[in-house]
Amino acid sequence: MTTIKAPLPPDGYAASMDAVLDPFAALTEEHAELTRLFAHHQEALLDRDWAMAARLLGGYRERLYRHMEIEERFVLDPAQVPAAAHQRWTTELYRAEHRRVRLYLEKVDEWLTRARHHGAPAGMLIGLLDRERTLKHLLEHHHHREEVALFADLRGSLPARVRAALGRALAEPAPAAP
Numbered sequence: 223m224t225t226i227k228a229p230l231p232p233d234g235y236a237a238s239m240d241a242v243l244d245p246f247a248a249l250t251e252e253h254a255e256l257t258r259l260f261a262h263h264q265e266a267l268l269d270r271d272w273a274m275a276a277r278l279l280g281g282y283r284e285r286l287y288r289h290m291e292i293e294e295r296f297v298l299d300p301a302q303v304p305a306a307a308h309q310r311w312t313t314e315l316y317r318a319e320h321r322r323v324r325l326y327l328e329k330v331d332e333w334l335t336r337a338r339h340h341g342a343p344a345g346m347l348i349g350l351l352d353r354e355r356t357l358k359h360l361l362e363h364h365h366h367r368e369e370v371a372l373f374a375d376l377r378g379s380l381p382a383r384v385r386a387a388l389g390r391a392l393a394e395p396a397p398a399a400p
Contacts, residue, residue: 245296245388246373252289252392253365259285260358267351272338279334283327285396290320293368296388297376303384310371319364326357 259282266275296302298313330353337350380388 243389245385245392246377248389248392249289249293249373250369252285252396253369256282256286256289256361257365260354260361264351264354267334267347270342270347272334272342276334276338279331283331286323286327288396290323292388292391294320296384296391297372297380303376303380309375311367316364316368316372319360319367323357323360323364326360330354330357 259278263275263278263282266272266278294317298316300313303313330350333350333353337346340346342350
């Protein structure tokens, strides 16, 4: 049986200061934390601990949606960031990817609910994990694009007032992991 360990919450003060000092490093760390949380969800699936898998997926969804909302409010809003700051891809590309992630995550939730109600024989569990792999690949590519392009483009060009507001938003406590 796999033991699921909830990630340790970061030291509140240190995490807050890091987010304020370099909000792009904080966004990148959130990407890594989200990846770890999703892995815990999948470990629960392998153990067929449906209740835990559902709780972890719910917590993951909450944190991911909060993360995307912060990105959309501070680094993808044309009213906040000059268009010239986005050198490689348009903000619409990132927003479209966020929409695709939300839609696919809803489907994963539906598939998990269906699997829970059917007791998920091995074939159904494998199918669920395969479907989740698609979501993971979508997010891996999206996070990579943000880290190597969006954050790099904005690191030196994000207006100071927006950078400060982004840091404050990131320093607010995220929903606790289940």
